[in-house]
Amino acid sequence: MDSQVLKDDQKITVAQKLRLRRSLMAVGAGFANSLVITIAWQFGYVFVSGELLFAYLAVSSIGYALFPWLILTKKNLNFSDPSMTSFQIGWQLIMILVCMYAAPGIRELLIVNFLLILLFSVFRYHPKQLPFVAAFLLSSYLLVILAQLMWSSAPIHWQYEVVTSLVFVLGLIGVSLLGVEISSLRVALKRRNEHLALLTAKNEQLAVTDDLTGLYNRRHLMRILRRQKSLSDRGGYQFSIGFIDLDFFKQVNDTYGHAAGDAALVAVAKEINRTLRDVDYVARIGGEEFVVVLSQTDYAEALRIAERLRADIAQLKIDLGEGQPTIALTASLGVATYRLTETLNDLIHRGDSAAYAAKSCGRNCIVGEKELPETEQYKNPLASSKLEDPDLVFPAIVD
Ligand SMILES: Nc1nc2c(ncn2[C@@H]2O[C@H](COP(=O)(O)OP(=O)(O)OP(=O)(O)O)[C@@H](O)[C@H]2O)c(=O)[nH]1
Known part of the structure; x- marks a missing residue:
């Protein structure tokens, strides 16, 4: 087989392993979230019937399992973004929003999940895109409050909501800044690795060739x-x-x-x-x-x-x-x-x-x-x- 094809194959395998690891982390986070919601439901914080909770858990699990399955079967390689970052983030977001709506008593605690999503985004998005992701998360949170105002009987305490939202914004800003820092470190590391790979290739070439003629030595x-x-x-x-x-x-x-x-x-x-x-x-x-x-x-x-x-x-x-x-x-x-x-x-x-x-x-x-x-x-x-x-x-x- 051509050595370039072999190298490309190896690159794909390494990338797939990384994608699988990240999607399994998301599965873990989803499982932990489901566990928390089930416990919260037991304690009476989630205002839904047992059937609805079961349906939520089933749909959520299927959604989370879908991503590793796509990676294991290599179907993700047909997508423009084989990492499926936006889809994974989108799915996580939807699941959290549903929980927030159904459990207004612990809504602010679930904000932690948003911060985790933002941290996850750090590894996939350009630093310049992070403020948009943060703004999107904040808007989603405000939409849940609005939905509760319109359709839920749970009372809304405005002063409390304002303070919670401000803490949320501070958390988003903090994680975004940290994300920018992590991103620049990643970019620097990537550049250094590319430079090293170039030097290694050059050295390998020098080790086998004659300087003057470029023939083998x-x-x-x-x-x-x-x-x-x-x-x-x-x-x-x-x-x-x-x-x-x-x-x-x-x-x-x-x-x-x-x-x-x-x-x-x-x-x-x-x-x-x-x-x-x-x-x-x-x-x-x-x-x-x-x-x-x-x-x-x-x-x-x-x-x-x-x-x-x-x-x-x-x-x-x-x-x-x-x-x-x-x-x-x-x-x-x-x-x-x-x-x-x-x-x-x-x-x-x-x-x-x-x-x-x-x-x-x-x-x-x-x-x-x-x-x-x-x-x-x-x-x-x-x-x-x-x-x-x-x-x-x-x-x-x-x-
Ligand atoms: N320009 C150049 N000359 C080189 C290089 N390496 C060796 N030489 C020269 O090649 C010449 C070889 O000379 P000889 O071994 O006497 O061989 P020849 O003159 O080709 O004579 P025959 O082999 O007997 O026909 C020497 O003058 C070396 O200095 C090089 O990298 N560049």
Whole structure:
């Protein structure tokens, strides 16, 4: 599976766990509220029949249970807000308002629930939205008083209501301010976490790549080789490696400077990357030395790929930068194929020796391990003659 998809899946699972925990907290709060109302009803504070109380408890429980169920069945993921914050808050609010209306004697005590709702909102809403939530809660409370005035026989004591409402407002202001504080802490924490995640990703990237070319580095190459070896040791899988060593690279540095040499290395790295198949890997293991790992590739196929790489590098026109000429470079390549259960050192040694042999046989050519020590078979016939004359072997200026 694609690693990005895997990461996204993990993120969703973590978010779902958090949502479930919060909705279960709401279930707990709802259960506690139901218990309080039942006790209050026993003591005669709730003016409803036993049937109505039972109906209230049943509806309230179903409503509260609905949210964890939606999360467990992942149906919430289809909603624009999978946390269902507004719905959960709305449901809690309705249940409390019903209780307040039915139990005017303990109405002011139930205000505590409003403060809890506001605290819950802190974790979901932007700090700027909190005053609106607070205003909404206060209006709901005033509406209950109005409803009682209109439809209930319970007496309203205005002075007491004013004092209670003022205490309520102070409570709302206090919780809102606390909420703003908590929110800014959360935002700061989130930013820091994002920054840390970015730094970690960068570090991971740096740990596996070569600074100059962006190719894999030697350490990561060994990791790739170990993975290929274990695949191969299980049977039915072959892989090969190719050592690529640029020819007469020292002269690029000596003639055009180190920066031009760097530009040439970057250009060749790009070309190797372009030529390789998606399933292959390439690393820069030293100055002008690269290693390609050819997945699912037998010896004959590896030689063909190596020949393609050699030809592509030789045809490449390398722009050395402003004020510098465009040059061409060649490379010598050694090819080796993994033999079951051998050590990676043995494989690397054969690949390296083959590349060394390619140098000896005239450069700009490939040598396969089976040609060792006879190195003539994959030799580029033009190359050895070039070697005789230093002017000819020097990276040619093509523009
Ligand atoms: N610009 C640049 N040059 C590097 C870097 N790393 C190594 N080199 C140079 O690469 C050159 C390698 O030279 P040699 O090992 O003599 O090999 P060569 O000149 O390519 O000769 P053959 O391999 O025998 O064809 C040296 O001059 C190093 O200084 C690098 O990161 N950037």
